[in-house]
Amino acid sequence: MKIGIVADIHCNHEALRIALERMGTVDELLCVGDAVYQFRFSNEVMELLRQRGARYILGNHERVMLGPWGERARSLPTVRQENLDYMTSQSYCLEARVDGRKLVVVHGSPFDPPDEYIYPNSPALGRLAQIDADYIVLGHTHYHMAVPVGRALAINPGSCGEARDHRNKFRLSWAVLDTETGEVAFGHFDDPTRPPVHPPGAPEGTQPKRLLNPTARAPD
Numbered sequence: 001m002k003i004g005i006v007a008d009i010h011c012n013h014e015a016l017r018i019a020l021e022r023m024g025t026v027d028e029l030l031c032v033g034d035a036v037y038q039f040r041f042s043n044e045v046m047e048l049l050r051q052r053g054a055r056y057i058l059g060n061h062e063r064v065m066l067g068p069w070g071e072r073a074r075s076l077p078t079v080r081q082e083n084l085d086y087m088t089s090q091s092y093c094l095e096a097r098v099d100g101r102k103l104v105v106v107h108g109s110p111f112d113p114p115d116e117y118i119y120p121n122s123p124a125l126g127r128l129a130q131i132d133a134d135y136i137v138l139g140h141t142h143y144h145m146a147v148p149v150g151r152a153l154a155i156n157p158g159s160c161g162e163a164r165d166h167r168n169k170f171r172l173s174w175a176v177l178d179t180e181t182g183e184v185a186f187g188h189f190d191d192p193t194r195p196p197v198h199p200p201g202a203p204e205g206t207q208p209k210r211l212l213n214p215t216a217r218a219p220d
Helices: 013-023 042-051 060-065 068-074 080-088 123-130
Strands: 004-008 030-033 055-057 093-098 101-106 135-137 144-150 152-157 174-180 181-189 210-212
Touching: 004 013, 004 101, 004 152, 013 042, 013 055, 013 174, 030 101, 042 080, 055 101, 055 135, 060 068, 093 123, 123 135, 144 181, 152 174, 152 181
Parallel strands: 004 030, 030 055, 101 135, 135 152
Antiparallel strands: 004 174, 093 101, 144 152, 174 181, 181 210
16 A cells, blocks of 8 residues: 655645655555644635545644634634644644555654654654554654655655755655555755745755665564
8 A cells, every 4th residue: 555645735735736746656554743833824725635635643732722722713704614623633743554564643743742743853752662553654843754664654645835854955755655564755846935945065966865664564
């Protein structure tokens, strides 16, 4: 099964459209939280996720949007009720089995505090080995990664809406996980809503990067 993964869209529906087109045909789509800003809703993003039947979990920006501080933002007349209802119906974590393998999805961290940033070089990354899973999918940092931790592979697609990762020249990114092979493919592209940022000395990274999960197991 091929699973397309996006995260941290932050209302950038133009970029989401590009990511969905470039990742090609996938069997499922995961959105790993922060599809909106904490005080700004996006009907366009919600409708794209709904149209694709995405498995969508909530992040820290949705938590604010759906809480007391977000009342004004979500009450604006431009917010379509069916899209707000769709967001409200989602959870903050997902556990599922695909191709006999266990998938755990959270936006920030499966531990307390849940909004901890787990970067590719973070000491907290090693704690993920405690999770009973084959794949652990995160967002929040806006940094793409596919790193073995214990028997699992920790995956972050990077941001599909607000680039912060200097390693790919501050491009947006998406990922596709092939659960049969354990391979993760990344795609990187410039933000269509902002001028490109190309710092000198940064790696090109124009082609999707691939990593084969050495811990991938045969289906149970």
